[in-house]
Amino acid sequence: MSLALKYRPKHFNELVGQESVAKTLSLALESGRLAHAYLFSGLRGSGKTSSARIFARALQCAKGISATPCDSCPSCAESLQGSHLDTIEMDGASNRRIEDVRGIIEQSKYKPSLGRFKIFIIDEVHMLTKEAFNALLKTLEEPPAHVKFILATTDPFKLPATILSRTQQFHFKKIPLKAIVAHLKLIFEKEGVDYEEPALEMLARSGGGSLRDTLTLAEQAISFSNQNVSALATSQMLGLVDSRVLEEFFSALVAGKSVENLLQSLAEYDTAMVLEEMARFLKEAMLSQKLPSGVLEPFMSAIAQAQPLLNYGADGDFVLALSTLKMQASLQQPQTAQAQPTQIATPKTTHQAPQPQQATPHPQPTPTTQALQTAHKNPAQSTRPPQADPKELFKQLIAKIESTNTKLGRVFRELLVFKSFDNGILFLHSNADESASLLLREHYKTLIVPCLKEVFGANARIETDKSKPKPLEQFKENNPSLMQAMQDNLGTTDGKVEDC
Template identity: 40%
Template sequence: MSLYTKYRPKDWDELIGQDAICTILKTSLQTGRVGHAYMFTGSRGTGKTSSARILAKGINCSDLNNGNPCHTCKNCKDFDAGSFIDVVELDAASHTQVDKMRSLIETASFAPNQGKYKIFIIDEVHMLSDGAFNALLKTLEEPPAHVKFILATTEIQKVPETIRSRTLRFDFGRVPTEVLFAHLQNITKQEGIDAEEKALKVIAQSARGGVRDALTLLEQNTIDNKLSTGQVMATLSLIDESLITNIVSCLYEYNTQEIKEIIQKLKNEHIEVQGFFDSILYFLRDRLIETIGSEKFERYNEIFQENYRDIKFIPDGLLLIEITLLRACTPKQQSIPQKQAPEKTQNETQNPQQKQDPKPNSAPTKIQKTPVPPPKENPPQATKTPQPKDETPPKKDETPSKKEETPKTPPVENFSYRRLLDALGDHSGIRFALKSASFSCEGTCLTLSFTSKWNHDKVADPEAIILIQERLNSLFGGQWTLVCNINKNPDTSYVEEVFV
């Protein structure tokens, strides 16, 4: 027998983490004011089905003990043995059809055989079809006096409002980590398991408030009645706390060289991306609690949370880890002067030269020379007049060419891939595709290399290219060109410059 089956709660006192709900349901059993229909909702492993069974057992118990089933009367013993026919438990995931629901409603019309009430427990009720919900609706609104319904679901939003409004709803929250840790300690003592305290804390934290998940992890990692932290960390693909501490300390000191060495070590190990981000975020959470108001830790937390959402969009998990670590290791203030300073100097230096040089050289001097000689000299000299006219246009054409050339080739230091991504924030699909690309910039030509054909086609679309080129022109000046190709082995050395 598995641990979560063996230690399933049998009364309200054994149910952990749901004190408010236990108090309400115990009181309703004591006073005899039991509703005709209940709706239990919450994440998996929080006690919804167990509470439904305890409630059904208590309703038909002939000798309640402070709101708890007595476990000694005939009804309670039959219920524990699985032979109490007045409690029907139905899995909606395997009984979605209308016919199944109609047969259930027909049996509801018959009086109970053993207990006071006939009780129907429908688990995962959101899996019922629309027709099944409609068939249940009338009976749920006005059930027979001897019938009770207890519905349980993990996705309450999929249950029609007409069903929800006809039930008493109870929301089961995640079990706190401290409560779950104490529960695991109690079970290991009863089972005689030699468990390390840190291992139990890791399991309680990784279970995310689910008791069933925690007991499954405990059973899975127990070898010869021993539970070690290393075994749990390896099973969950978590990072050792010493490495996490080293990473955060390097980020705090902006030690880029050490971060690059850590990235190389991570590439040689089996790292699960979500487990890596979970370990970092848990560690940062603890540091934020210890040092409330620390801007650095708040910034690190924002960076890792933002990139955590991109795990499902970027297929190369190590690339996402590199980008995140190098971005967090870059001082926040460096990006401001490097981006703004060259733009201001160019606008201040180029504009006065472009305004002052062409006006005195082209307009006053050359135009005055051409009209003076023709009226004074003979007609053969008139043939010379078109010559200066031919000379002046190219000189006039030279000046605008200078105006066009200067913004076309901005210094490479002005280009920022991060600014381009920010400018495409209103086009999330293109932005996510660009995040997975490696790039090289030469003058006003931006070359993008993709490992995924889907991302390549997303950016190589003509409308997308026009959009990106327009953003490049408006951000960095000049007339930009965009080149896209597929490269299965891209150069990732650019990553440290992405977020500068």
């Protein structure tokens, strides 16, 4: 028997990480405040179906309704074996038609034969068809007194509002990492398996908050490591990057050393997993202060920008190399920014006796002084060099957008024409059609504006003018056959219908 089935909870106090749900259901059973329909929603493997079975067994227990069923009466014994006559479980994915729901409605008319209630547990209820939901509405709202419904789903947003309003809803949260690790320790000790705690943390992270998924991986790790679950064996089995390699990689980046060999080592793993492990390492480094706080934000930003590129189908090695270059560039920027003020010498103030005023010629302003005066008068333009050519900046803007979104960059390159840049306004001529305009509007705030401010200045904005075809030209383009017929009937030889 698998670990997930062997250690499936049989009472509310055995639920892992769902204390609030267990407490609420237990108090409802003890006080007798029972609803006619319940909805359990949450992540897969979080305990929804197990809680539904415990709740149903507590309702059917021959010794009375309580939060702790006796597990010894005939009703509890059959419930534990999954063969109780009055507790009907069905899968909404395979019984999703209106005919299946009509069968439930027909069964609900008959009183229970062994237990206290007729209980229907419908798993993955969001898979039911619209017609099936409509057929279930009336019975779900006003069922017979001996009928209880327990619905379970991983996607409650797919359920109609009419169903949600007829049920008591319980959300099963993602199980915390510490709770899963503690549960794994308990199971491994009962199974007599040797383990290292970092290995259990790897299994818990890979399970993604699902206890069932974690136990499946744990069982695989026990077989892979021959009853001795070590951190090295677990990382090899899961394909995870060794934390020591990541620590060496980021330490070399901060120290300005070469990371070529380390980058080649990371390229052997799945790029998405490498980025995920990098993000986790930086999060732990932030809490433990392993790395300087000033590098954490640009490093995390580079990783966040790299993950969408994989969704667009970019090569994994290229994405990893690009992220490394961005991290290296972020380390050089503060040094450049700090070096600029040191070029300007500030004269020391000394107290001297007043001297007779003499006419002195005004010194000619140096390029540095002119740049400082310009930046002081117009802070919006101080983020870029005063001598920068707006056309070259527009090319930089296109390249920056294209590196993040290839399709959007192609629209900028092919359909938008630079006209001028004046007073923080970038004037463009647009030849974009309806689909291109929709793409521009969709990414304007999230991508275009940040890139625009980075290249042209903090207060820069875009204005466009879109040429519209003349009515006759548009008519010609949309009705070529009709135009040809008109030319034939009018007998024109030069093709100029407008002259006729």
